[in-house]
Amino acid sequence: MQRDEIELNSQPVFEIGQKVRVKKLIKNDGTFVGREIGEVLARIGDVGYVASIGTFLQAYYIYAVHFLDTGYIIGCRKIELESAEEKNESNATDE
Numbered sequence: 040m041q042r043d044e045i046e047l048n049s050q051p052v053f054e055i056g057q058k059v060r061v062k063k064l065i066k067n068d069g070t071f072v073g074r075e076i077g078e079v080l081a082r083i084g085d086v087g088y089v090a091s092i093g094t095f096l097q098a099y100y101i102y103a104v105h106f107l108d109t110g111y112i113i114g115c116r117k118i119e120l121e122s123a124e125e126k127n128e129s130n131a132t133d134e
Contacts, residue, residue, distance in 0.1 A: 046099045052117045053089050053102055060123040061085045061104075065113060080113050081106060086123050087113075 053059055065081040067074045074080065081087075087106035093114070095101045101114045 045097075046117070047094060047097065051092050051100045051102075053092070053120065053122070055089050055091060057089045058123040059087060059089060059102070059104055059115075059120045061087075061115070061119060062121050063119045065115065065119060071111075071113065080111055081109075081115075 061081045061083055064079060064083055067076055067078045067080055069076045071078075071080055081104075085106055085108070087104040089102050090105045090112055091103040093101045093103065095116075099116060101116065102120060103112050104115050104120070105112045
């Protein structure tokens with residue numbers, strides 16, 4: 040995405056309830072109450088579920104992701120996430 044591109048001109052990439060995986064290390068930027076600035080909140084590969092979708096600066100979607108392992112609900116940008124849902128639920132073959 041280009042710097043001046045407005046993400047809100049399209050539909051959100053993820054849906055509420057969708058299983059997602061973190062692609063980048065997420066540290067507290069000061070917006071996560073109760074944790075020190077710079078403290079790691081989610082690591083690459085951590086899996087959570089989209090709880091809600093908001094916006095930031097009238098340009099970007101922010102996905103509130105609930106990480107069940109830690110109980111944290113963290114606001115993430117789409118560049119920090121990828122779908123964790125299985126493309127094929129079963130690899131079984133008919134024999």
